[in-house]
Amino acid sequence: MSTTEIQDGNALPTVETARKLGVLPEEFDKIKDILGRTPNFTELSIFSVMWSEHCSYKNSIVWLKKLPKESDRMLAKAGEENAGLVDIGDGLACSFKIESHNHPSALEPYQGAATGVGGINRDIFTMGARPIAQLNSLRFGNPELAKTKWLVKGVVKGIGDYGNAFGIPTVGGELFFDESYNTNPLVNAFSAGIVEIGKVAKATSYGVGNPVFIVGSATGKDGIHGATFASEDITDKSNEKLPAVQVGDPFMEKLLLEATLEIIATGHVIGIQDMGAAGIICSTSEMSAKDAHGMIIDLDKVPTRQANMHGWEILLSESQERMLVVVEKGKEGIIQEIFDKWDLHCAQIGEVTDSKRLHFYQHGNLIADVPAHDLVLGGGAPQYHREYREPAYFQEFKKFEISEIKDVDTEEIKKVATHLLSHPNICSRQWVSQQYDSMVGTATRTTNSPSDAAVVRIRDIKRPDYEKSIAMTVDCNARYVNADPFVGTQIAVSEAARNLVCSGAEPLAVTNNLNFGNPYVPEVYWQFVEAVKGMSVACLKFSTPVTGGNVSFYNQSSDDGPVFPTPTIGMIGLVEKPEHQTSLDFKNDGDLIYLIGAPKNDIASSEYLYSFRGVKKSPAPAFDLDEEFSVQAAIRKLILSGLVVSVHDVSDGGLFVALAESAMPSTLGFEVSTDTNFRKDAYLFGESQSRVLVSIKPENQGEFQRMLGADLKAPHALIGKVTGADLMIDGQTIISTSEAQDLFGTSLGKLFA
Structure with missing residues (x-):
């Protein structure tokens, strides 16, 4: 496809544009090689979040591959599904995972911690597992400092308010103080759930013509470039990136939990994935790459909270309590009925293709055309062997x-x-x-x-x-x-x-x-x-x-x-x-x-x-x-x-x-x-x-x-x-x-x- 067929409304980005989005010059060159042309701003934004450290693990994956990942109880390959899954006998499995929400919590501790809790629980119930408990691991700076007191109170309240309202017990965790965390606290959230073996949902997409739905909350401008923000140091200008912090709604999440488990139980769900870091672009690319398929997505059909959102804003938004679901063609009505019952958005925004590419449209124009495989971890995303040296x-x-x-x-x-x-x-x-x-x-x-x-x-x-x-x-x-x-x-x-x-x-x-x-x-x-x-x-x-x-x-x-x-x-x-x-x-x-x-x-x-x-x-x-x-x-x-x-x-x-x-x-x-x-x-x-x-x-x-x-x-x-x-x-x-x-x-x- 030629560049002229891609409608973006902006001048083609430069190396300087790429730098501002966290893309290295050599990565910008690689993107041009992949596309066979210079990306437009939307496409560059897509690569910037998907190739960020937060999404691609580009500076860590070469070492993570060396971790032991095999046992008789393992039911899902490490890192390939929304969460880990192990056999606990009697036809049951435990799904569990831990993730960080450090940078958002450093700027806005209440919402940063709350959305961390929401995100980790979504990872569990998108597996088809009902969450049974959550833990947290918290690190803060000198407890005598006013800033530390503010962070601690905000994080603890955010965890408590979200978890309590969502209805999943918080059963333990750890709390540690040291001056090394004065500026950058650590907020790590853990969740575990139980699912019947054979009823596990996968984060995948296949079947040409199968409809693609976005379900749950409407999409807003919160959390845009959150993955990129999480892939850079905290500085005195980080507060300027407060819009990169997501806003959570635990009551919406409770509804989404029940609706999600209900649609999975129908047997008509091909694949489902939480929209966490990098939002729609992450879910569409990772699910498509999993089984070498593609998608056509019409962004005009995405329910939004703000009018006149740019395509790249819709794609990169990290608004909470959302899922991407691929359903068997012909079963759309069943899925829609369930989400109507729970009073949640359920909008068909596209369909599965065999192109291995993602085509995003807005206002009738194709605004981005990118290969799914080249965006994701284990695909075309860069993998680096970084220099390391024993500290003095x-x-x-x-x-x-x-x-x-x-x-x-x-x-x-x-x-x-x-x-x-x-x-x-x-x-x-x-x-x-x-x-x-x-x-x-x-x-x-x-x-x-x-x-x-x-x-x-x-x-x-x-x-x-x-x-x-x-x-x-x-x-x-x-x-x-x-x-x-x-x-x-x-x-x-x-x-x-x-x-x-x-x-x-x-x-x-x-x-x-x-x-x-x-x-x-x-x-x-x-x-x-x-x-x-x-x-x-x-x-x-x-x-x-x-x-x-x-x-x-x-x-x-x-x-x-x-x-x-x-x-x-x-x-x-x-x-x-x-x-x-x-x-x-x-x-x-x-x-x-x-x-x-x-x-x-x-x-x-x-x-x-x-x-x-x-x-x-x-x-x-x-x-x-x-x-x-x-x-x-x-x-x-x-x-x-x-x-x-x-x-x-x-x-x-x-x-x-x-x-x-x-x-x-x-x-x-x-x-x-x-x-x-x-x-x-x-x-x-x-x-x-x-x-x-x-x-x-x-x-x-x-x-x-x-x-x-x-x-x-x-x-x-x-x-x-x-x-x-x-x-x-x-x-x-x-x-x-x-x-x-x-x-x-x-x-x-x-x-x-």
């Missing part, structure tokens, strides 16, 4: 010597305990969780039974007595990853698996949200590469394949530099029976407390070292993947044996915090003795990995020790007992339980009051 700080961190830090005495133990229990990285997240509805749907098993992972019962109307539950968690200590990306990311995977195991679940699979700075900075890209390598090693060890996820680069600013590298791990597991679910809280005065796993003389990267001692430079905590695997195997067998009363992993804040978190829920105490083979600060506050705290009934001690010694051969030690009150170390009261509860429970709320 890495070797500096390794020079840390524990001998240069004085150990603690009894009085200082009390000071450290008070510091940690009230620290915003460790204290109770109750101020946050109270703003979320965790009990809607009445399937959450951990609201009043605290555990290391959230556990949600699977409701099956065909089998009212169905017993299985899904356990889920999101984990990443970014301080560890910054200290050593390879080891720190292994720890993130391991802690996610450990949290599931400690809750009584078998880990199944992973989704990830890889949050890093600018990939064109060699030191930042080195962090990314090392993190992916570490994730691969750990996921292989735990047989938890990566089902997909999200890469979020450009999380950095001119003032603060890059954020800590934050490869957030979302992991799901299966709890086969209710009696296998295990909580972290002590139950009975007099129960015995054991530490499973070997302590280390290590305080590296601990909250104690970082914030109490003020030492910022140290390596990742002591960690051995084989040791971690053995400890988790032992814990799983102990839980299945029924011998343990409570199980809690030792993580942020070390052993003392784990003990306190186990004691406080039932207003109990503990009396434990430290091991004289180790420094007291390392034993109590160090964060060396592969340790789990368990309590047992005294009458089960013999069988318990026999299993650990003879069958499991796991390192273990009896360290004390549960008491009626007070937290005691080596015969000294460190703090009363009531004081600990007050510090732990109210500190975050007071900080953000």
Whole structure:
């Protein structure tokens, strides 16, 4: 097709135009080669969003391909559908995914976070799965700053308002503060749902003549070039791009959920995809490329909220609560009737072709003609091998010597305990969780039974007595990853698996949200590469394949530099029976407390070292993947044996915090003795990995020790007992339980009051 046949109304764009749209000069040349001509502005805009980092993963895909993606439970190829999908038995599958909404949340925290929640849930129900729970992983800067307080309050309210109104419980998550996030917060949203195997919807398009529908909300000018905005650094001019932030409507999303599941159940849906990043152009191109087809789309038929929208605005808009649906020809009336019932837009805007191209018309004119395959990840989108280089700080961190830090005495133990229990990285997240509805749907098993992972019962109307539950968690200590990306990311995977195991679940699979700075900075890209390598090693060890996820680069600013590298791990597991679910809280005065796993003389990267001692430079905590695997195997067998009363992993804040978190829920105490083979600060506050705290009934001690010694051969030690009150170390009261509860429970709320 010649250039003259393309009607766009603008002069042909130049290299400078391309630069302003985030397209590199060499990419502009490649676009001209693909089209055989210079693109018009609409076509260049199409390529700019589809080849943005956010959509194409052009700077990350060469490494993401190396992640393990195979298991007997995998039902969808990683990254090829709207979300991951794993077999959980009995004809059911779990769909789950995590994605970021970092840049929008940095500018408009309420809508940025709210639309992140909406988008991730749409990814789940476009698979045909009904969402059952959501989590979030949040990172903010110095909590004393006014800007941080504004961001935290806005993000938390946005998540709560959207999730609560949508009717899906928010069952857990994580919250972390560090100055590296002062300008650029991280808002990662996770959702999981259940679908019957055989009733899964695909993100595809085929069948010449099959109609293409846009359904849900009308299209507006919000979110235009949102994908491009998410693919650049935060600067002092970023507020000028506020229109790139989407606006959400949870009540509309609830209607869309029900209508979507209903049309999928008809069996007449060929393919369906959420309109997230890059809107209509993303959905049409990815669905068409999947099965080597094309589409003819009439943009005049797209329901719009504003008059006289340009074609490129309609194509790139990221207005929320919209889907693209391809339907069997002749079944249009059935689909239309369902959406009419739910009072939602349902407009046929085009049809499927065999051209492998996308033809977009407006006002009777062809305004864009582009090949679908060349727009998408795995097709013609560029893939780069970026330069990477070990940063100078890495070797500096390794020079840390524990001998240069004085150990603690009894009085200082009390000071450290008070510091940690009230620290915003460790204290109770109750101020946050109270703003979320965790009990809607009445399937959450951990609201009043605290555990290391959230556990949600699977409701099956065909089998009212169905017993299985899904356990889920999101984990990443970014301080560890910054200290050593390879080891720190292994720890993130391991802690996610450990949290599931400690809750009584078998880990199944992973989704990830890889949050890093600018990939064109060699030191930042080195962090990314090392993190992916570490994730691969750990996921292989735990047989938890990566089902997909999200890469979020450009999380950095001119003032603060890059954020800590934050490869957030979302992991799901299966709890086969209710009696296998295990909580972290002590139950009975007099129960015995054991530490499973070997302590280390290590305080590296601990909250104690970082914030109490003020030492910022140290390596990742002591960690051995084989040791971690053995400890988790032992814990799983102990839980299945029924011998343990409570199980809690030792993580942020070390052993003392784990003990306190186990004691406080039932207003109990503990009396434990430290091991004289180790420094007291390392034993109590160090964060060396592969340790789990368990309590047992005294009458089960013999069988318990026999299993650990003879069958499991796991390192273990009896360290004390549960008491009626007070937290005691080596015969000294460190703090009363009531004081600990007050510090732990109210500190975050007071900080953000």
